[in-house]
Amino acid sequence: MSAIGELSTMTRRKGPMTKEEKKANGRDNKAAYIFLLPWLVGLVVITVGPMLMSLYLSFTDYNLLQPPEWVGLDNFVRMFGDARLHNSLRVTFTYVLVGVPLQLAVALLIALVLDKGLRGLPFYRSIFYLPSLLGGSVAVAILWKQIFGTTGLVNQVLAMIGIEGPGWISDPNTALGSIILLHVWTFGSPMIIFLAGLRQIPNMYYEAAKVDGATTIQQFWRITLPMLSPIIFFNLVLQIIGSFQSFTQAFIVSGGNGGPSDSTMFFTLYLYQKGFGQFDMGYASAMAWFLLVIIGVFTAINFIASKYWVFYDD
Amino acid sequence: MPVFPKGEAVAPAGASGRDTSEPKAKQPKRRLRASALIAATAAAVLALTACGGGAEQKSADGKVELRFSWWGGDKRAQLTQEAIAAFEAENPNIKIKAEYGDWSGYWDKLATQVAANDAPDIIQMDEKYITEYSTRGALLDLSKYDVDTSKLDEAALNAGKGEKGLTGIAAGINAATILANPAVFQAAGVALPDDKTWTWEDFERIAAEVTAKSPKGTYGAAAYGTDEASLGVWLRQNGKSLYTQDGKLGFEPSDIKGYWEFLKQMSENKAVPTASEIVEAEAAPLDQSGLATGKNGMAFWWSNQLPALEKAAGGELQILRFPSKTGKAEDAGLWYKASQFWSASSRTKHPEETAKFIDFLTNNVKAGEILLADRGVYPNSEVRDAIAPKLAKADVKVVDFIGAIKEELGEAPAAPPKGAGAIQEIIKRYTSEVMFNRLSAEEAGKKAVDEMKSAIS
Numbered sequence: 118m119s120a121i122g123e124l125s126t127m128t129r130r131k132g133p134m135t136k137e138e139k140k141a142n143g144r145d146n147k148a149a150y151i152f153l154l155p156w157l158v159g160l161v162v163i164t165v166g167p168m169l170m171s172l173y174l175s176f177t178d179y180n181l182l183q184p185p186e187w188v189g190l191d192n193f194v195r196m197f198g199d200a201r202l203h204n205s206l207r208v209t210f211t212y213v214l215v216g217v218p219l220q221l222a223v224a225l226l227i228a229l230v231l232d233k234g235l236r237g238l239p240f241y242r243s244i245f246y247l248p249s250l251l252g253g254s255v256a257v258a259i260l261w262k263q264i265f266g267t268t269g270l271v272n273q274v275l276a277m278i279g280i281e282g283p284g285w286i287s288d289p290n291t292a293l294g295s296i297i298l299l300h301v302w303t304f305g306s307p308m309i310i311f312l313a314g315l316r317q318i319p320n321m322y323y324e325a326a327k328v329d330g331a332t333t334i335q336q337f338w339r340i341t342l343p344m345l346s347p348i349i350f351f352n353l354v355l356q357i358i359g360s361f362q363s364f365t366q367a368f369i370v371s372g373g374n375g376g377p378s379d380s381t382m383f384f385t386l387y388l389y390q391k392g393f394g395q396f397d398m399g400y401a402s403a404m405a406w407f408l409l410v411i412i413g414v415f416t417a418i419n420f421i422a423s424k425y426w427v428f429y430d431d
Numbered sequence: 432m433p434v435f436p437k438g439e440a441v442a443p444a445g446a447s448g449r450d451t452s453e454p455k456a457k458q459p460k461r462r463l464r465a466s467a468l469i470a471a472t473a474a475a476v477l478a479l480t481a482c483g484g485g486a487e488q489k490s491a492d493g494k495v496e497l498r499f500s501w502w503g504g505d506k507r508a509q510l511t512q513e514a515i516a517a518f519e520a521e522n523p524n525i526k527i528k529a530e531y532g533d534w535s536g537y538w539d540k541l542a543t544q545v546a547a548n549d550a551p552d553i554i555q556m557d558e559k560y561i562t563e564y565s566t567r568g569a570l571l572d573l574s575k576y577d578v579d580t581s582k583l584d585e586a587a588l589n590a591g592k593g594e595k596g597l598t599g600i601a602a603g604i605n606a607a608t609i610l611a612n613p614a615v616f617q618a619a620g621v622a623l624p625d626d627k628t629w630t631w632e633d634f635e636r637i638a639a640e641v642t643a644k645s646p647k648g649t650y651g652a653a654a655y656g657t658d659e660a661s662l663g664v665w666l667r668q669n670g671k672s673l674y675t676q677d678g679k680l681g682f683e684p685s686d687i688k689g690y691w692e693f694l695k696q697m698s699e700n701k702a703v704p705t706a707s708e709i710v711e712a713e714a715a716p717l718d719q720s721g722l723a724t725g726k727n728g729m730a731f732w733w734s735n736q737l738p739a740l741e742k743a744a745g746g747e748l749q750i751l752r753f754p755s756k757t758g759k760a761e762d763a764g765l766w767y768k769a770s771q772f773w774s775a776s777s778r779t780k781h782p783e784e785t786a787k788f789i790d791f792l793t794n795n796v797k798a799g800e801i802l803l804a805d806r807g808v809y810p811n812s813e814v815r816d817a818i819a820p821k822l823a824k825a826d827v828k829v830v831d832f833i834g835a836i837k838e839e840l841g842e843a844p845a846a847p848p849k850g851a852g853a854i855q856e857i858i859k860r861y862t863s864e865v866m867f868n869r870l871s872a873e874e875a876g877k878k879a880v881d882e883m884k885s886a887i888s
Contacts, residue, residue: 181546182567262714267707268648284707289867372714373535374856377706377863393539395853395886396563398546 175403180396192403202404204379205387208293212383213360216300221352224304228311229341242312249305258299258369262286265295286370289380296366296381307352314348315341343428350427354419361412364389384408493524495784500530501555501771502537504717506739507805514801518791525784527553533716538852545569550776552785556599558590559852561772562678565598566849571775572596576786579794586843587810590769593846599772600793603807604833606734606765607660609652609751612744615728619644619651626751627760631693634729634754638702641728653721653730654703656694656862657713659855661731664753665690667764667841678848680884684876691865691872698866706866713859718743734832735770735807738825750832752839764841767833770807808833850887857882 150157175192177185196202227245231238251257264270265285272282285295322340331339342349364385367375375382375390384404392401501511508531515527530551532540538560544550550569564570574580574597580588584604591599609626616623619641624633638651645651655661663673669689672681697703704712704721712721717736721727723743732740734750741748755762773792775785792798799814804826809815815830822830847854861879864870870878 180567181542182564182569267711284705284711287707287710289863289869374859376713376860377710378860378867378869390856393542394856395850396542 171402171405174399175406177399179399179402181398182396185399188399192400193407195400196403196407201379201382202384202387205375205382205384208375208380208382209361209363209384211293212297212300212363213357216297217353217356217360219297220301220304220356221307221349223301224307224352225311225345225349227304228308228315229337231308231312232315242309245308246305249303249308251303255365255369258366261295261299261366262370287377289376289378292371292377292380296370299366299370300360300363307356310348310352311345314345318344346427347429350419350423354416357415357419358412361408361415494526495524495781496526496528497553497779497781497785497788498528498530498551499553499788500537500541500551502532502534503555503805504739506742507531510802510805514792514798517797517801518788518795521791521797522784522787525788527788545776548778550778552776552779552781553788554774554776555602556772556774558769558772559847559855561591561599561774562593562847562849563852564774565593565595568595569777570595570598571777571779571782571785572598573600573775573786573789576782578786578790582794582811582813584767584810584812586767587769589843590846591772599769599774600789601769601771601810602773602792603735603770603804604810605768605770605807606833606836607664607753607768608732608734608737608832609729609753610722610732610737610740611729611749611751612722612725612727612746613749614744614746615645615649615725616641619728621651621728623749624751626754628758629754630756630758631754633758635693635697635700635702638697638729639700642701645728649726649728650701650704650708650721651728652697652703653712653727654694654698654709654862654866655731656691656866657709657855657859658731659858660733662687662690662858663844664764667766667844668753668756668762672844673854674845674848674851674887676845678845678887680880680887681845682880684873684880686876687879688872688876691862691875694862695865695872706863709866710863722748733768733770733807734829735804737829738804738823741825750828752836760836761839763839765836766840766842766844769810804829848887853886854883857886 174185176187176189178188178191179185231241231245235241248257262269266272267284267287269285271285275282283291285291318341322344323336326336326340362385363383367381367383367386368389371377371381371386373386375386385408388401388404388408391397391404499515501507503511508529511531512529515529519525519527541550541554545564554570556564556570561570572595573591578600580597580600583601587601587604588597590601591597611623613623621637621641621644624637629637634652641651642649655665659673666672666682666686669686671683671686675681694703698705698709703709715721717723717739720730720740720743722730722732723740725744729751737748737750752760753763753765755764773789775782775789779785792802794811794814796814796817799809799811799818800821802809803818803822808830809818819830857879861870861875865872865875
């Protein structure tokens with residue numbers, strides 16, 4: 118993006134540094150490191166350390182109570198035969214492949230509406246952003262349970278027009294859909310990013326298009342979408358990575374068991390159950406690294422595909 | 432639910448002043464590096480010690496501090512805190528720190544704490560997990576310490592014995608029961624059943640009748656199939672058991688098939704709720720359960736839960752024996768279960784003091800007068816007699832019921848083996864599969880048994 122581009126040109130120096138400058142630079146760096154220290158310590162102690170530990174544990178049989186035992190690739194081999202794991206992959210992929218595009222489409226739509234220079238824009242922006250702040254929280258997941266319960270709000274409204282709705286989150290056919298809806302509802306953060314992106318598109322393109330007689334729809338397809346494609350790409354990458362790791366909603370809505378009938382058993386939820394419920398932390402660690410690989414592959418595909426549809430206006 | 436709160440990685444306030452850009456530090460380079468190193472080491476050491484907390488529990492004034500964790504609701508928390516206070520008054524050198532929460536989060540937390548070498552000294556244990564923890568050496572053999580077990584009922588004492596010694600002392604005695612809400616029966620104009628002669632057919636018929644004569648959304652009975660107690664009863668009535676003495680599964684797919692077929696039939700006849708409603712009911716806490724809210728005429732609960740449920744329901748409830756196949760109470764196949772155990776961490780720094788506290792909870796009349804029947808009927812017969820006059824009406828009902836079924840009990844069931852903690856979840860899941868018509872009872876039986884076998888192997 119252009120902002121990053123500007124940053125890189127700012128830091129890129131013309132000519133070589135003098136000795137004095139180098140010295141000052143070094144001093145600055147050290148000061149910077151000291152001020153970064155709390156973060157660095159946190160990174161090493163609570164992120165990198167546990168990650169390395171989990172990599173080690175993924176090659177062991179570890180039941181939390183006794184020391185881990187080296188079993189080589191056993192855990193990874195076991196994953197091939199684990200039907201519940203395969204089901205959890207199916208659930209997670211459905212969630213990501215349906216939820217993310219839907220959420221981005223809604224986010225873009227709302228951003229387009231808000232971009233039209235509405236009166237009281239900051240107010241609406243905040244309102245629409247609110248679900249994003251709340252959406253990942255336990256409270257909203259509980260609320261969701263109430264709204265989509267057998268006697269919840271949705272079914273009460275349906276009853277008024279004579280339809281007897283199912284127990285949306287307690288029926289294995291609709292439970293995952295309800296959680297995807299919860300995900301779509303938290304469209305706020307991609308929306309804010311889209312809004313910022315829309316502001317960056319120079320108005321002259323639209324003016325020129327208007328002069329040429331382009332309709333609003335043509336303007337959207339020919340100007341807005343291509344100009345916005347880097348932003349869409351950015352949102353897509355972030356949301357896919359985030360969605361693969363979704364946990365809270367499924368955990369709360371299903372009461373922690375991924376039910377009914379494993380229909381909301383996300384990969385992360387299964388991992389959690391294996392590790393903490395069934396004392397199989399070695400296997401859970403192996404699953405975590407498998408998830409990392411999946412996310413890595415998806416992100417790589419995303420980046421490769423981006424060459425064909427993302428348009429940079431440098 | 433982030434495992435590590437993000438806030439921890441944030442720099443402390445004040446480090447982000449505007450001085451950062453000014454090269455204020457005029458000391459020579461080397462000093463700077465040294466101080467950076469020291470700071471880094473200090474921070475790392477601090478962080479490490481924070482992880483290994485609980486290693487040193489003796490405070491400056493020579494007092495011993497013990498940590499005690501249990502699951503349970505508000506009422507239990509209040510009673511237990513009072514018992515702790517009574518113990519501390521007798522033992523001014525020991526301080527007990529309470530850690531309590533809901534059943535659902537309890538086991539995840541305990542597993543993590545034990546893994547992190549940070550287990551509480553005194554642990555409220557369940558029979559489903561005691562073998563899991565004790566065979567892996569996480570629990571203390573209490574027979575090696577000064578805990579008097581001479582007054583305990585034999586069955587209750589044996590329940591806490593395993594290959595690693597006496598790793599748990601029963602905190603109370605329980606039985607699987609059906610609790611009935613007379614108000615629901617009365618509103619429907621249906622008489623309460625005679626639990627000494629009823630059969631499963633009676634159960635279904637009566638429940639369906641209550642449903643038919645009640646407002647929409649009210650059912651004669653809650654569904655079983657969400658825990659192993661009802662399956663245990665079912666299997667025992669059919670001459671099988673959940674587990675065998677040598678720690679294997681005690682039944683075949685065909686045995687569990689009938690259990691689900693009957694449940695499904697009852698749901699179709701509206702004796703019990705629909706599949707969706709069953710799933711929703713599973714998640715409700717005790718005070719919002721169908722029985723407490725008057726949505727169920729009957730439901731499956733442990734006997735010690737009656738007082739709490741009566742409080743939530745705001746009216747009297749009645750304890751019923753399970754129906755049998757033959758209509759004879761002695762064929763109902765009930766048994767005494769240790770409601771909970773007092774266990775101690777094998778890594779406690781103060782085993783004597785820990786044992787002392789467990790002894791207090793088990794044998795001291797003062798503790799009994801405070802705890803009463805909240806964790807089931809007191810297994811210590813002396814304490815049980817001493818506190819009898821103090822019991823509330825609801826508690827008396829529980830104690831009387833436990834006494835009344837004594838002659839009808841079946842053989843004591845085998846202790847749940849290692850891995851039994853996973854069984855309930857498997858039963859629940861396949862109950863859903865059957866109820867939502869995703870699997871036939873027969874297929875579900877096969878799959879469930881396979882899964883259970885691998886869980887406890």
